[in-house]
Amino acid sequence: MQASIQRKASADPTADVVFETRELSRHYGSGDTLVKALDQVSLTIAPREFTAIVGPSGSGKSTLLQLMGGLEAPTAGEVYLRGQAISAMSGRDLSDFRRDHIGFIFQAYNLIPVLTAAENCEYIMLLQGVPKAERQARVDSMLNRVGLSGKADRRPAQLSGGQQQRVAVARAMVSQPDIILADEPTANLDSQTGSDLLDMMHELNRREGMTFVFSTHDPMIMERASRLIQLRDGRIESDEVRA
Amino acid sequence: MLLLRLAWRNVLRNRRRTILTLLSMVGGYVIVTLVLSVNYGSYDQMLEQYTRDSIGHVQVTADQYLDRPRLQRTVPVDESLRGQLSQAQGVRMLTPRLESGALAYGEERSLPVEVRGVEPDQEDRLSRLSNRLSAGRYLSAERDGHGQHEALIGARVARQLDLEPGADLVLIAQGADGSLANELYTVVGILGDTEAVESRWVVLPLAAAQDFYVLPDQAHRWIILGDDFQRAERLAAAVRSSLAGDANWADNALQVSPWQVVAREFYETMQADQQGGMIASYILIFLVCIGVLNTILMSVMERTGEFGVLKAIGTPPHRLFGMIVLETLVLATLACGLGFLLAWPINLWLTLVGIPMSEPIEVSGLYFSHFRGRMSWDMFAIPTALVWFTALLVALYPATRAARLTPLDAMRRL
Numbered sequence: 001m002q003a004s005i006q007r008k009a010s011a012d013p014t015a016d017v018v019f020e021t022r023e024l025s026r027h028y029g030s031g032d033t034l035v036k037a038l039d040q041v042s043l044t045i046a047p048r049e050f051t052a053i054v055g056p057s058g059s060g061k062s063t064l065l066q067l068m069g070g071l072e073a074p075t076a077g078e079v080y081l082r083g084q085a086i087s088a089m090s091g092r093d094l095s096d097f098r099r100d101h102i103g104f105i106f107q108a109y110n111l112i113p114v115l116t117a118a119e120n121c122e123y124i125m126l127l128q129g130v131p132k133a134e135r136q137a138r139v140d141s142m143l144n145r146v147g148l149s150g151k152a153d154r155r156p157a158q159l160s161g162g163q164q165q166r167v168a169v170a171r172a173m174v175s176q177p178d179i180i181l182a183d184e185p186t187a188n189l190d191s192q193t194g195s196d197l198l199d200m201m202h203e204l205n206r207r208e209g210m211t212f213v214f215s216t217h218d219p220m221i222m223e224r225a226s227r228l229i230q231l232r233d234g235r236i237e238s239d240e241v242r243a
Numbered sequence: 244m245l246l247l248r249l250a251w252r253n254v255l256r257n258r259r260r261t262i263l264t265l266l267s268m269v270g271g272y273v274i275v276t277l278v279l280s281v282n283y284g285s286y287d288q289m290l291e292q293y294t295r296d297s298i299g300h301v302q303v304t305a306d307q308y309l310d311r312p313r314l315q316r317t318v319p320v321d322e323s324l325r326g327q328l329s330q331a332q333g334v335r336m337l338t339p340r341l342e343s344g345a346l347a348y349g350e351e352r353s354l355p356v357e358v359r360g361v362e363p364d365q366e367d368r369l370s371r372l373s374n375r376l377s378a379g380r381y382l383s384a385e386r387d388g389h390g391q392h393e394a395l396i397g398a399r400v401a402r403q404l405d406l407e408p409g410a411d412l413v414l415i416a417q418g419a420d421g422s423l424a425n426e427l428y429t430v431v432g433i434l435g436d437t438e439a440v441e442s443r444w445v446v447l448p449l450a451a452a453q454d455f456y457v458l459p460d461q462a463h464r465w466i467i468l469g470d471d472f473q474r475a476e477r478l479a480a481a482v483r484s485s486l487a488g489d490a491n492w493a494d495n496a497l498q499v500s501p502w503q504v505v506a507r508e509f510y511e512t513m514q515a516d517q518q519g520g521m522i523a524s525y526i527l528i529f530l531v532c533i534g535v536l537n538t539i540l541m542s543v544m545e546r547t548g549e550f551g552v553l554k555a556i557g558t559p560p561h562r563l564f565g566m567i568v569l570e571t572l573v574l575a576t577l578a579c580g581l582g583f584l585l586a587w588p589i590n591l592w593l594t595l596v597g598i599p600m601s602e603p604i605e606v607s608g609l610y611f612s613h614f615r616g617r618m619s620w621d622m623f624a625i626p627t628a629l630v631w632f633t634a635l636l637v638a639l640y641p642a643t644r645a646a647r648l649t650p651l652d653a654m655r656r657l
């Protein structure tokens with residue numbers, strides 16, 4: 001499967017590949033203490049995929065997502081977004097790249113505590129220079145789609161953990177990125193709330209075609225993925241696509 | 244708008260700390276306003292008195308007289324000139340003065356004195372000279388029963404020459420024509436005490452002085468008083484243009500100078516003094532700065548993780564920098580607003596009522612009885628600018644720190 005995607009990618013890099021990593025490595029330390037957090041990982045992500053990255057603690061899940069999102073520079077290898085190499089980008093370009101092409105969802109503390117749910121979503125569009133009327137319309141519809149239409153004016157502290165993560169999903173979606181990278185988005189939630197969040201993300205994936213890559217420890221969550229990439233010691237151990 | 248709201252809410256986030264910071268900024272603002280106001284107010288009071296009592300707001304003299312006074316460098320005392328001067332916009336009072344030196348003789352001793360020829364009534368109206376009498380009565384322009392002109396003398400002259408009101412005073416000097424002048428006067432009053440500015444004066448009616456020095460219809464200065472010593476420059480300009488408008492005086496080499504030029508040295512030392520008076524408030528501002536810097540640094544450090552997330556989702560460094568600066572300016576603006584509300588009534592009271600001193604203090608011959616404020620817009624504008632500017636300065640370091648964070652390092656601190 002992976003091979004077939006790569007072949008298509010070389011024929012038309014923008015059509016079927018959003019993301020590609022080539023021999024991506026990230027090492028920490030040196031000599032005896034050298035840690036290969038990521039070791040020559042090559043993979044491609046097609047549009048509309050709903051991919052889970054799994055693996056034991058320390059296997060490199062967070063590192064992979066950080067490199068893909070341009071939060072960290074690789075030791076070797078390259079990350080391409082629609083055929084464009086992101087390691088060539090300077091600081092400001094990288095910052096704009098993250099703003100326009102990547103939606104991030106972290107494990108916790110995603111939101112600005114002093115802004116309401118709606119304002120948190122609006123903030124990123126403000127950075128993008130989206131006009132006010134459009135910002136408002138997009139926030140309304142996005143909060144609606146994550147099931148928080150009545151909670152737009154609440155601050156994060158007035159929302160439950162699951163609701164906060166929904167706002168984080170809404171914020172990641174509202175900037176209309178190419179891909180959403182979520183590092184253990186359910187880790188701080190109880191399993192029911194975590195499953196609900198995943199169902200909602202999956203729904204957005206199916207209905208709106210948003211590409212998701214998320215990492216998780218939770219077997220219940222893995223079940224919902226359409227593709228499962230297993231990491232061990234910084235390498236891909238298996239990469240399986242489910243029906 | 245969202246950014247301003249964000250800044251505002253961040254300011255309100257830790258209320259206790261915000262209130263403490265605000266208090267120190269407001270305190271700084273109020274104290275600087277009041278120090279500034281009392282400083283300027285007291286100098287105003289002093290200058291008001293000084294210009295009125297001694298040099299006027301504007302003087303008209305012969306060219307170069309101010310730099311190198313000579314007996315011969317005179318201005319005409321002439322009704323048409325007087326008329327032309329008093330027509331100038333803003334002139335309230337004017338009077339001529341003749342000034343030179345002489346040797347005074349009493350019974351046994353002699354003393355060099357400063358002779359002033361004045362028009363007694365005009366002079367008193369303008370400089371309130373009669374207020375400074377410590378003995379006897381004020382000068383009249385009339386000759387007394389013996390055909391002698393009257394004279395007022397300074398306290399030192401009185402003591403050195405052992406003169407009292409009613410006594411005879413002899414003056415000797417060289418007249419403008421080179422002849423030896425020598426005349427007898429009747430002392431009618433004594434001015435001030437031996438420490439006063441007037442202690443070596445001998446004040447004569449102008450006509451008597453003109454006779455003595457052989458300067459008919461002449462004097463050395465026209466002293467002009469307007470409404471406000473602070474508007475002396477404008478008054479001088481008005482006088483100049485009034486003179487320029489009259490063919491008689493347009494070509495005459497008359498020099499019109501505001502008091503700042505007449506008493507240049509005095510003015511300059513006074514300004515230096517005033518700067519010195521502000522040092523205390525600069526130190527205060529510095530202390531306030533340290534406090535505010537500490538607060539802002541703390542609030543930035545606390546939010547390191549949050550900034551990491553903001554940067555991760557694409558907030559460029561300059562936005563984050565701007566956010567911190569904006570927060571600080573919001574705080575500064577708030578402090579200025581509150582400071583103004585607090586300082587305004589106090590300053591008004593200081594200006595209108597003032598704080599009486601237990602004993603009047605004397606500064607170079609001038610007396611202060613009250614600490615007084617000055618009610619003018621710059622008393623508030625200067626502290627506002629100071630608070631704003633220092634807030635901006637103080638914000639630079641924390642803001643730079645926040646802008647330089649790398650998102651991952653910052654987020655690890657969550």
Ligand SMILES: Nc1ncnc2c1ncn2[C@@H]1O[C@H](COP(=O)(O)OP(=O)(O)OP(=O)(O)O)[C@@H](O)[C@H]1O
Nearest residue numbers: 028029035036037056057058059060061062063064
């Ligand atoms: N900043 C760093 N400095 C040194 N070593 C690091 C750093 N970040 C990660 N590592 C190491 O790299 C390896 C991969 O870490 P990573 O965080 O990607 O694992 P993970 O799969 O996300 O684990 P977890 O499931 O616990 O979140 C680990 O051995 C980790 O100790």
Ligand SMILES: [Mg+2]
Nearest residue numbers: 061062063183
């Ligand atoms: Mg991790």
